[in-house]
Structure formats: structure tokens, C-alpha cells
Amino acid sequence: MSVVLMIIASACFGTMAALIKAVGPDLPIPEIILFRSILPLPFFLAVLFIQKKRIFASARGTMLMRAGFGFLAMSGFYYALTHIPLAESVFLGRTQPLILALLAPWILDEKPTPAVWIAIATGLLGIIFIIQPSFGWAVAAWASIGAATASAVAHLLVRKLGRTDEPETIVTNFFMVSAVLSAIWTGSSFTMPEGFQWLLLVGIALFSTFGQFLMTLAYRMDHAPVVAAASYASVIFSIAYGYIFWQEVPTYSTFAGGALIILGSIILIRSRI
Structure with a gap:
């Protein structure tokens, strides 16, 4: 059941990415982040109120x-989605667990095993395959890798926060800070969404929140390596969306690089079993 939930969650995340790509050319990135942060807030505040949990984190x-690194991750990922093909941005985003393993020794004092180093090297080779042949080291591709790095740091910090605060509090505070930062970034350039744009923004918030909920539920039901492996279904959905809506066909080098990144992640997952 956990694998099914993770596949549905991956479909939600893939749909969210496609919606961001669709609305990206019409609205500024900070404005998309603003609505992405504000729309789910009432739901999470209600959950905290009903469960009588802290609204603000103690740490x-x-x-x-x-929240700052999470905001950087969203900004980089959203920028990449609007400037490079959907599959490529998602493939590069999947380097997050490999970067996480690379940073863990310095942030959490976790010593990597030989299998972890092999996984990291395999993933880095995959990055080279995707970026150099396809994009000539495009800025958007690096933005995607930067987003994965920021996301990795954010996840490591979440692990620290988990010792002092509830997950619902952490998520709620993240949305609060992201809303403030994106509002400041948007400033006087704010453009009121119109018609179909509202539907896309609501869809982004709904699919991302629902996907996050299902992913959390899946991790609670089964071993993390099993669920993490199922999460790579998001790549399939992204390739399908890119082809159907934007006629994007990944190159052979993109498929090869993506396969290496996924292989590196699978090696990493198996090293945790």
C-alpha cells in the first residue's frame, strides 16, 4: 500500500511541476511561490489548532x-521548470538525495560508506551527461542543481528540527516564512492573476500539499528505502507531461544521465537497508 501511495504522491508532484511550467511564463516566480505558500496555510493552521500543537517552532x-534554504530550493526549481524541458529539470532535481549524502558528514557528522561514494560519483556522472551535451551548461540547469542542493540542506535541517518540533509546525512555519520572503521579493511588481491563472495556482497548491501528505503517510507505513525507490515514478509522469503538452522529447544523453542519477540513488537506498 505504501508503494501505491508514493506513486500517487509522485503523480501529484509531477502534475504540480507541469502546472508551474504552464503558469511560469505569465507570472513572476516569487508570485507563484507567494500563492503556493499562502493557499495551504489555512489548512495547516486549522490542523495545529485542532490538535492543540504549537504554531511557532521552538528552535x-x-x-x-x-525556511530560507527551502525558499531557495523552490526559487531555483521553479526557474528551471520555466526555462528547460520538464524531464531535464526533474532529472536534475533527483540529485537531491545524492547531495544530501554528500553534505551529511559536515552537517550531521555521518561518515559515508564506500557505497555512498560510488552512488555520489554515479550521480555526478549523470549530471554531466544531462548538462554538457544538452544545454552547454545552461544557467537554468545549474539553477536546478542549486535547488537540489538547497533542498538537501533544508532536509538535513528538518531532521534537526524533528528533535524539538512537530512536523505540522515545521511545515506551517516554512509556509509562513516563504510567504513573507516571496511578498518582499514581489514588491510593487505584483500582478493580479486572471481567469485560468487562478486555477493553475490553486492546482499547484493542492497537488503539492496532497502529494506531501501522501508521501508522509507512505513513509510512516513502510521502510524508507522502499518508499524512496517508488518516488522515482515522478520522472515518468514528468516525461509524459512534457511530451503531451510541450512536445518535449528527451535526448539520449538526457535519458543516459537520468538513468545514472537514478542508479546512484538506488545504490544509496540499498546502502541504507
Whole structure:
């Protein structure tokens, strides 16, 4: 059941990415982040109120750092989605667990095993395959890798926050900080969405929130390596969306690089079993 839930969650995340790509050319990135942060807030605040849990995290310094890196991750990922093909941006985003393993020794004092180093090297080779032949080291491709790096740091900080605060509080505080940062970034350039844009923005918020909920539920039901392996279904959905709506066909080098990144992640997952 956990694998089914993770596949549905992956479909939600793939749909969210496609919706961001669709609305990206019409609205500024900080504005998309603003609505992505504000729309789910009432739901999470209601959950905290009903469960009588803290609204604000106790480890506020760590929380602000987590929110800051999460905001950078969203910004880079959204930029990549609007500037390079959908499949490529998602493939590069899947380097996050490999970067996580690379950063863990310095942030969490976790010593990597030989299998972890092999996984990281395999993933890095996959990045080279995707970026150099396809994009000539395009800025958007690096933005996607930067987003994966920021996301990795954010996840490590979440692990620290988990020792002092509830998951619902962490998520709610992240949306609060992201809303403030994106509002400041948007400033006077704010453009009121119109018609179909509202539907896309609501869809982004709904699919991302629902996907996050299903992913959390899946991780609670089964071993993390099994669920993590199922999460790569998001790549399939992204390729399908890219082809159907934008006639994007990944190159052979993209498929080869993506396969290496996924292989590196699978090696990493198996090393945790």
C-alpha cells in the first residue's frame, strides 16, 4: 500500500511541476511561490489548532535557516521548470538525495560508506551527461542543481528540527516564512492573476500539499528505502507531461544521465537497508 501511495504522491508532484511550467511564463516566480505558500496555510493552521500543537517552532533559528534554504530550493526549481524541458529539470532535481549524502558528514557528522561514494560519483556522472551535451551548461540547469542542493540542506535541517518540533509546525512555519520572503521579493511588481491563472495556482497548491501528505503517510507505513525507490515514478509522469503538452522529447544523453542519477540513488537506498 505504501508503494501505491508514493506513486500517487509522485503523480501529484509531477502534475504540480507541469502546472508551474504552464503558469511560469505569465507570472513572476516569487508570485507563484507567494500563492503556493499562502493557499495551504489555512489548512495547516486549522490542523495545529485542532490538535492543540504549537504554531511557532521552538528552535526558531534552525527553523529560519530551514525556511530560507527551502525558499531557495523552490526559487531555483521553479526557474528551471520555466526555462528547460520538464524531464531535464526533474532529472536534475533527483540529485537531491545524492547531495544530501554528500553534505551529511559536515552537517550531521555521518561518515559515508564506500557505497555512498560510488552512488555520489554515479550521480555526478549523470549530471554531466544531462548538462554538457544538452544545454552547454545552461544557467537554468545549474539553477536546478542549486535547488537540489538547497533542498538537501533544508532536509538535513528538518531532521534537526524533528528533535524539538512537530512536523505540522515545521511545515506551517516554512509556509509562513516563504510567504513573507516571496511578498518582499514581489514588491510593487505584483500582478493580479486572471481567469485560468487562478486555477493553475490553486492546482499547484493542492497537488503539492496532497502529494506531501501522501508521501508522509507512505513513509510512516513502510521502510524508507522502499518508499524512496517508488518516488522515482515522478520522472515518468514528468516525461509524459512534457511530451503531451510541450512536445518535449528527451535526448539520449538526457535519458543516459537520468538513468545514472537514478542508479546512484538506488545504490544509496540499498546502502541504507
